Amino acid sequence: MPDVKVFTKNIRVIRQNWTLTADGSWSEGLHVVTGAVGSGKSTLALTLAGLLKPSSGEIQREGISSVMMVFQDPEFQVTGSTVEEECSSWGVDPDAVLQRINLSGKNSFSIRELSRGELKRLLLECVLSKQYDLLILDEPFSSLDCYEKERLSRELSERRHGITVILTHEQSIFPRTDYVWEIIDSSLCCRGKMPGALVLWRSAPSLIKNLILADKIPKNISPDDLVEALCRT
């Protein structure tokens, strides 16, 4: 597979009364972007996906032939009226998908019969069943329970293809991550690769900050990595 890369070159995205600026390059691997509620994470997601046009600057893609984005609110993205129809619309096997997300037997359920968490699981699994050169997930963990967050983080940790960008305010359960970014004062900052990025990560969850203060810098931020650091003597 050729190298895939995305460049956000001095982009400025103007929203109602604020402007997001971003300058950086995105390599193959898993990127986590954090920032306060309202800091511009969803704006960045839409811009990376090509759904919002920056008012200045340029987004360049190299080797990217497929792009997918999962929105924060799953109810705005589904198109099927039943679970089976939704799976079919993504070209995936309903039985296999439903088994992986613990919803076996719900093929004929109306989309409206699913809880928000179940709908989110369904949409994410349909998308993750396929490979995309650039995959953007806006708040994938919200509305999921702890079991599903851990299952999703394991699945994302094992993903090897392309560039995956996760924009999240999650505080405890993350996949094994390659790069950390954060939006501070409406500006995107790259904190670099793991684990060096951890000490620069200003909006890091308190559990990770406490580990750093205790001089137990985790190797990465997945639950297994955090537990390993916690248990280190």
Added chain:
Amino acid sequence: MIHLNNIHYRSLSIEELQIPPGITSIIGRNGSGKTTLLKICAGILVPDSGTILIDNKVPRDEEVGWVNEFPERNILFETVGDEIASSLRFRHVPCGETDARVHACMESMGIASLKNRSMHELSVGEKIVVSLAAALVHDPRILVLDEFDSHLDANLAQKVERFVRRAPAEYILRCTQDMEKAARSETVICLRNGEVVSAGKPEYVFPSLHDTSLYPISWRCRT
């Protein structure tokens, strides 16, 4: 004490449960019955059978404040002051008293400067603090928070947690997927498939969940 006895409502089935005053976190998977239990405690739902008494009164005779998962989507009024005053006005509290209580509530939460602002111009974080103020302005004995922390960033979650801990409500009932936060509650109730699998102090409940995703990460190397 909140006493629940032989409660049945759809898939929720609780033989006996006692909830002491203080902060109680209800945990469990999506669909385990957390919101249903909160709604029964708040008097929004009446169980098909069984009894629930809050210090010997039924929930509908109690003052309850409620904040749901998307407080910013449930705004009723144009300005911040009107939104916070709404529960007092619905109760026909005299205007002078309403103004005084709204002012005191906003002062205590550091949002007095927002009084005349349009709700729709506020940031998401400000809307959430205003929603909490609107739930607290009538001094409820029971404050119910239905996963309203699941869309907050770390700083906002900490700020809101400080307000929650300072809230004068005698019973604070919340459901959350943040197990670190649940572990800092006075009481934890774990639901599975509509039934209580464990209830009590965090030190009692969480060890029984040792091999599950509900066990707080910060506890995972405890022996």
